[in-house]
Amino acid sequence: MQEFDFAIVGAGIAGVSAAYHLAPSASTIVLEREHVAAYHTTGRSAALHSETYGSAEIRAITVASGRFYRQPPPGFTDHPLLTPRGALIAGRADQETELKQAAADYARLVPSVRWLDPGETLRLQPLFKPEAVQGGAIFEPEADDMDVAAIHGGFLRGARAAGAVLRLNSEVMLLARKDGRWHIALRDGETIAATTLVNAAGAWADVVGGLAGARAVGLVPKRRTAFTFESPPGLELARLPMAIDFDESFYFKPEVGQFLASPADETPSPPCDAQPEEIDIAIAVERIEAATTLRVPRIKNKWAGLRSFVADKNLVVGYDPAVEGFFWLAGQGGYGIQTGAAAGRLASSLALGKGLPSDIVSLGVTERALAPGRFTQG
Numbered sequence: 001m002q003e004f005d006f007a008i009v010g011a012g013i014a015g016v017s018a019a020y021h022l023a024p025s026a027s028t029i030v031l032e033r034e035h036v037a038a039y040h041t042t043g044r045s046a047a048l049h050s051e052t053y054g055s056a057e058i059r060a061i062t063v064a065s066g067r068f069y070r071q072p073p074p075g076f077t078d079h080p081l082l083t084p085r086g087a088l089i090a091g092r093a094d095q096e097t098e099l100k101q102a103a104a105d106y107a108r109l110v111p112s113v114r115w116l117d118p119g120e121t122l123r124l125q126p127l128f129k130p131e132a133v134q135g136g137a138i139f140e141p142e143a144d145d146m147d148v149a150a151i152h153g154g155f156l157r158g159a160r161a162a163g164a165v166l167r168l169n170s171e172v173m174l175l176a177r178k179d180g181r182w183h184i185a186l187r188d189g190e191t192i193a194a195t196t197l198v199n200a201a202g203a204w205a206d207v208v209g210g211l212a213g214a215r216a217v218g219l220v221p222k223r224r225t226a227f228t229f230e231s232p233p234g235l236e237l238a239r240l241p242m243a244i245d246f247d248e249s250f251y252f253k254p255e256v257g258q259f260l261a262s263p264a265d266e267t268p269s270p271p272c273d274a275q276p277e278e279i280d281i282a283i284a285v286e287r288i289e290a291a292t293t294l295r296v297p298r299i300k301n302k303w304a305g306l307r308s309f310v311a312d313k314n315l316v317v318g319y320d321p322a323v324e325g326f327f328w329l330a331g332q333g334g335y336g337i338q339t340g341a342a343a344g345r346l347a348s349s350l351a352l353g354k355g356l357p358s359d360i361v362s363l364g365v366t367e368r369a370l371a372p373g374r375f376t377q378g
């Protein structure tokens with residue numbers, strides 16, 4: 001039986017970034033059920049790096065990840081992981097006070113964030129109808145597009161270079177703890193042993209927790225739909241920021257010569273290979289056509305993925321309080337790529353018993369805010 005210090009379940013962004021950080025210190029294997037890595041949510045994102053999105057902890061971890069993505073170590077990638085995009089969160093007249101408050105709140109962590117009046121909003125995003133932006137907008141000039149394939153590939157390549165093994169077509173079926181090690185039974189009949197199991201199974205994290213006898217953290221996978229459509233001829237796409245409405249009921253952004261859009265749906269779903277529903281695309285088209293001068297005559301591509309949240313929408317990172325050698329790295333929600341680099345680093349540090357990295361602590365993140373036991377302990 002092959003033996004490892006760490007067996008990571010899942011080769012999405014969470015699993016490969018944890019492997020990248022663990023492999024230099026410990027023998028590591030990544031077990032992935034599918035025939036390719038990043039088949040599920042990681043391969044289906046909108047690829048925006050926004051430091052104003054999510055809870056205070058998510059935003060802090062996103063800032064820490066941004067430092068890695070902007071200046072990755074030599075050899076990680078041969079082209080930029082982030083490219084400038086900018087993001088505008090626009091609202092109606094009755095939302096102006098809330099927009100101004102949110103902009104001031106975000107600016108404490110990201111000083112370049114500011115509120116724009118309706119005129120400035122329309123100058124930056126002329127596709128909006130004036131009535132949709134009467135409350136102005138929160139402008140995040142440093143929001144960036146991420147190259148998700150390059151980020152995921154860089155972590156995987158780096159993990160392998162440090163000795164980690166990736167095993168595809170390897171669904172974890174059963175977990176048994178014997179003599180201080182996990183015996184991990186795979187679908188093909190083989191069993192692998194590991195001292196610590198890292199649960200980076202995305203939408204399936206509570207299922208994998210159940211195999212180990214751990215209490216569920218209450219993860220709810222929620223389907224989100226995305227699609228692309230052609231841009232009207234003559235539009236200078238490259239300069240347009242991502243546009244989001246303050247109610248988060250739709251967004252769109254340029255994506256290599258076309259637009260990527262979403263109704264920002266959050267439909268609870270069992271863990272599965274999520275597929276888009278026509279009705280969700282129709283809702284997005286209606287909302288975008290109501291708020292902008294864009295017309296969507298034809299959908300080019302469409303897809304859906306599961307964004308999996310726990311109740312407080314923070315990450316779940318740390319050892320299970322009751323099950324020995326069982327480590328959680330779950331709850332990436334809608335932020336798994338933008339938090340990926342720092343989440344993998346802090347997970348590795350906690351898993352190796354070194355506590356939270358000090359730069360992440362100085363951004364205001366605590367172990368308690370991420371702890372798996374926070375849902376069951378007072």
Ligand SMILES: Cc1cc2nc3c(=O)[nH]c(=O)nc-3n(C[C@H](O)[C@H](O)[C@H](O)COP(=O)(O)OP(=O)(O)OC[C@H]3O[C@@H](n4cnc5c(N)ncnc54)[C@H](O)[C@@H]3O)c2cc1C
Binds near residue numbers: 009013038048307330
């Ligand atoms: C439409 C959409 C837009 C998004 N936009 C953004 C964005 O702009 N920015 C951002 O940061 N995030 C975004 N996200 C969220 C982001 O994609 C996720 O947070 C992230 O991909 C989650 O990564 P993961 O590794 O946790 O999960 P996954 O990528 O789903 O990986 C989990 C893996 O575990 C494997 N697995 C599960 N059970 C087992 C088992 N028993 N044995 C072996 N393997 C198993 C699965 O096969 C899967 O490959 C978006 C998501 C969607 C759907």
